[in-house]
Amino acid sequence: MKKLLILAVVAALSFWGCSESTSLTEPTDAQSNQSFLKVNSNVEVSELSAEAKSVLGVEDVNTLSKSWLQSSTGKLIGEDGGNIGFFLGYNGALTLGNLDIAANQFEVGTPVAVAMVPGAAAVDITPDKNPIDAQLTVCFLGVDLPESGVDFVYIQADGSLGTVVYDRILVGDGWAVVVKAQLGHFSRFGFTK
Numbered sequence: 511m512k513k514l515l516i517l518a519v520v521a522a523l524s525f526w527g528c529s530e531s532t533s534l535t536e537p538t539d540a541q542s543n544q545s546f547l548k549v550n551s552n553v554e555v556s557e558l559s560a561e562a563k564s565v566l567g568v569e570d571v572n573t574l575s576k577s578w579l580q581s582s583t584g585k586l587i588g589e590d591g592g593n594i595g596f597f598l599g600y601n602g603a604l605t606l607g608n609l610d611i612a613a614n615q616f617e618v619g620t621p622v623a624v625a626m627v628p629g630a631a632a633v634d635i636t637p638d639k640n641p642i643d644a645q646l647t648v649c650f651l652g653v654d655l656p657e658s659g660v661d662f663v664y665i666q667a668d669g670s671l672g673t674v675v676y677d678r679i680l681v682g683d684g685w686a687v688v689v690k691a692q693l694g695h696f697s698r699f700g701f702t703k
Contacts (some may be wrong), residue, residue, distance in 0.1 A: 632700025
């Protein structure tokens with residue numbers, strides 16, 4: 511009987527440890543989302559500044575308009591690199607930006623995707639790739655901004671925050687933009703206090 515019980519426990523732990531949605535070394539979505547600023551449709555948002563619209567390349571877009579948007583987008587990237595421009599929405603929160611990927615980072619026809627993280631001022635960029643030479647300019651609308659400044663970071667495998675080099679951060683009422691964040695890998699990136 512003891513052997514059967516031990517076998518059942520070992521089988522349950524093996525199943526749990528090997529399941530696709532569980533990782534013993536990476537933070538859970540709940541852990542990583544606690545680090546990022548929250549976004550929602552109840553935050554009062556002002557129109558983006560002229561500088562923010564210029565760096566995002568949306569001078570002629572009314573960024574206050576709400577519409578049904580996809581929450582992720584992707585593009586096939588080849589040896590020449592490429593650019594993924596995105597305008598995504600989830601539960602009334604919006605994000606828009608550009609991901610520039612340098613040449614010789616991927617084989618021809620590699621799918622690269624950018625997806626919003628539900629409820630957080632963060633995006634997931636896949637596939638996992640390290641090292642990578644890429645640059646991200648991204649804006650989140652509907653951000654619950656703190657009184658003090660914000661930073662743009664990524665979540666490391668152990669759950670701690672990793673630093674990202676960027677040109678500058680622009681903020682307004684309910685929105686934040688990071689300009690030319692240098693990505694050395696693909697994972698989850700976003701704003702934190």
